[in-house]
Structure formats: C-alpha cells, structure tokens
Amino acid sequence: MMRTAIVTGAGSGIGRAVAARLAFDGLAVLCADLNQPAAEETAAQLAKAGYPTRAVGADITDEAAVSAMVAQALDWTGRIDTCVANAGAMIEGDILSLSLDDWNRALHINATGAFLTARAVLPHLLVQGGTLVFTASTVGLSGMKGVAAYSAAKGAVVALTRQLAADFAARGVRVNAVAPGAVRTPLSESQFRARAVDEDAFQTLLAQVIGRYPISRWGTPEEIAEVVLFLATERSSWMTGQIIPVDGGLLELR
C-alpha cells in the first residue's frame, strides 16, 4: 500500500509546492482546496509527470466537507500517513480597524480549519502511525504590524501543534509546524497590493518588506515544501511539537 498524504490548500502557492514535493518523494497525494479547479490543476500537473494523485474540493471550515475529504483519501488508498494542514488566508488590519467579522473569519479559516482538519485525520494517522504538519507563520511567533487577527489565529495554530504533539507522541503520531516568512505567492501578493495605491507604491512596499530579511529576498514555495517534506516523513523521526521558522533569518537575526 502506498504512503498517502492529504495536502490542504494544494491549489496554490505553498500547498501546490508541498503536494509536488511529497509526490516526488513517493507519496500518493490527495490535493484538497476550496478552489476545486485549482486542486484539479495541481493534481493534473502531477499526474502528467506520472505521480499518483487525486483532487478534491474541500472547505476546511466545513466539518462535513473535511470528513468527505478524509473519506476520499481512504477510499483511494485505504490509509493516511501524513496530513499537511496548510490552507489559510490573510485577513489584514490592526485591532482598531478590524471588525468582529474580520476577526471571526481569520480565526475560522486559519485556526478552526486547522482544528477540523486535525480532528478528522488523527484517528486514521493513529492506525499505523503518521505525521501532521501545520503551516503556521512567523507572525504566529512574533508580532508584525497590521495583522492582529491573522497573527492571533496563527498563534493558535502554534499552540495546537504543541498540544497535539503532547497528546499523541506516545501513540505514534508526530505533530510539527513550519513557520514561513514572506513567500511570494498569490496570498502575499494580494496582501501587499491591497496596501499600495499604485505599482510604484507596491514595488516600494515589497522592497521594504525584503529589506527586513537578513537573506534579502523572498522565500519560494519550494523552500517551504522542502522543510514540510522533512517534517512529514521519517527524516524527522525524533522531532515532535516543533515550530520551524523558514524565514531567511528574520526571527533569529533581525
């Protein structure tokens, strides 16, 4: 039986790169995304290269959809060895500008979505042992201006990672998280475009962001995916409860 992975948010950015990296490592990958055509596009790219893959449209904030996603993986290969709970969304704003609705959306997508995904896959990871990898963020570990709700939600993902690691370490399931810094994806692109009035302001803002990074460039989705692969597989067999920044030195060296 093939080792099987579920990757949420696999239709874009980091999730798409993670799906590819796990497939290259020999896992069968179920690509899940709210945007079903995008998940299908990722799966089509992998299938074209000869890798076993499927796609599913699934909203991680919808309990029934998350159950259906897990059922689809089990129907396909009969097992789940790893789940990369990566789907998330940026909600901008400092606390004075955030509405209750913004706050609830940020928590719902990033924290509740992680909870629902983890709760649905864990019983199946426990069958033969396995791994759960969350995509947190550097802003879940350290403050950044203007993202109060997103930061709080990623902080919840960090705490959930440690908590689940403690609860399941003795039962053969390891739980870790990657904490990316600024990675050039549709998410970060739209975040900075929303703050800039025109192209010049956008380019200035990008330069300011990158100026804060000791390795002074954006990260790539592939650089995050490499660390996710490490955390998702036996390469990291004595690690659990860790939050690994992949951030060009931002948190440690600034």
Ligand SMILES: NC(=O)c1ccc[n+]([C@@H]2O[C@H](COP(=O)([O-])OP(=O)(O)OC[C@H]3O[C@@H](n4cnc5c(N)ncnc54)[C@H](O)[C@@H]3O)[C@@H](O)[C@H]2O)c1
């Ligand atoms: N890009 C960055 O700089 C950066 C930095 C730190 C953390 N992250 C985190 O990395 C993860 C991936 O981000 P990305 O930059 O690749 O973003 P992205 O916007 O390129 O991709 C996110 C994917 O998640 C999907 N998605 C959104 N809401 C969903 C839901 N409710 N259910 C299922 N799928 C949903 C989207 O359709 C999209 O395909 C997110 O959790 C994000 O918070 C990104």
